[in-house]
Amino acid sequence: MAYVPQDVLDRIAALERQVRQLAGRANIRPALNQVLNGDVVIGEGGQLMVRSEAGIQHLTVGDLNTHTGETEYGTIIRRRDGSTALSIYNGQDAEQPQVLRILDAQGHGLLVEDVTAGGLYKPWIPYPTPINEDTSTWPKTSETTWTTVARSNAVFQHPRMSYFLSAAGGAVGQSRILVGGQVMVTSPDKAPAIAGIAEVPGYSYDMNAAIEIQLRVTAGPGTVYIRPRYLYGVGSA
Numbered sequence: 001m002a003y004v005p006q007d008v009l010d011r012i013a014a015l016e017r018q019v020r021q022l023a024g025r026a027n028i029r030p031a032l033n034q035v036l037n038g039d040v041v042i043g044e045g046g047q048l049m050v051r052s053e054a055g056i057q058h059l060t061v062g063d064l065n066t067h068t069g070e071t072e073y074g075t076i077i078r079r080r081d082g083s084t085a086l087s088i089y090n091g092q093d094a095e096q097p098q099v100l101r102i103l104d105a106q107g108h109g110l111l112v113e114d115v116t117a118g119g120l121y122k123p124w125i126p127y128p129t130p131i132n133e134d135t136s137t138w139p140k141t142s143e144t145t146w147t148t149v150a151r152s153n154a155v156f157q158h159p160r161m162s163y164f165l166s167a168a169g170g171a172v173g174q175s176r177i178l179v180g181g182q183v184m185v186t187s188p189d190k191a192p193a194i195a196g197i198a199e200v201p202g203y204s205y206d207m208n209a210a211i212e213i214q215l216r217v218t219a220g221p222g223t224v225y226i227r228p229r230y231l232y233g234v235g236s237a
Contacts, residue, residue: 045071056082064089074098083107108205123157128230135168138225141215142171149226150213158233159203165213166229167193171222173215180209189218192226197234 042048047062060076074089083105090098097115104110114121132138139149161184165175175192177184182201187194192215202209215226 052080056080072098079105081105104205106205123233124155126232129228131166131227131229135225135227138168138227139213139215140169140223140225141173142217142221142223144217146176146214146216148212149215150228152211153208154211154231156200156203156207156209156233157205158200159236160197160199160234162197162230162232162234164195164229164231165193166227167225168227169222169224170220171217171224172219173217173224173226175226176214178210178212178214180207181212192224200233 040048042062045063047060047064049057049061050059051057056078057076058078058080062073064072064074064076072089075087076084076089077086079085084101084103084107086103087101088098090096099115100111100113101109102111109122111123112121113119141147141149156179161177161179163177163185165177165187167173167175172190173192174187174189175194176186177198179200180202184201185194185196185198211231213226213228215224217224
């Protein structure tokens with residue numbers, strides 16, 4: 001056996017102890033997945049991203065690389081299918097304020113802010129039409145067959161409608177509401193005044209369709225009067 005100086009053996013043993021210490025410290029070092037105190041700064045065009053195994057970028061915060069060719073910082077949150085659910089960015093130019101958008105799964109703007117005047121750009125909110133309380137001037141009929149006594153057109157942004165119809169008159173009647181020529185709701189016989197919520201027939205987002213109120217006399221001679229108090233779009237049940 002070759003002769004090894006004692007000081008060399010001591011130095012090797014010391015190195016082994018140091019390696020063991022370093023290995024132990026590495027094992028007890030906290031994982032780098034938390035920021036307990038301090039800030040995380042991403043600058044100079046960087047991004048904070050959350051990306052799925054399928055490559056879908058579900059969260060983007062920072063430089064969005066928008067098509068304007070200019071650096072624009074904002075936020076985009078996407079669903080698991082990759083469609084945008086919420087975004088804060090302009091996407092057109094660097095002069096206008098950034099727009100807050102909440103989108104449905106088909107990309108329709110459910111809530112979009114008006115960056116020019118403030119408030120809402122979408123959804124549109126209707127105002128009730130003032131009602132003449134002189135019932136003799138209300139839409140009416142003395143026919144025993146369904147007769148359209150009121151009609152309007154609307155752009156639909158909700159799949160259901162909340163409705164309230166007032167009735168008056170000496171005859172017994174019945175009312176119903178149609179959307180796009182399809183019956184949405186019919187009142188019970190002898191009770192034309194109705195209120196409630198119903199599914200909009202043939203609904204699709206942003207469709208333009210006619211709203212008709214029809215009336216008929218169901219018993220006795222005379223006239224039945226009807227007047228909508230309000231019609232509002234409401235969301236799914």
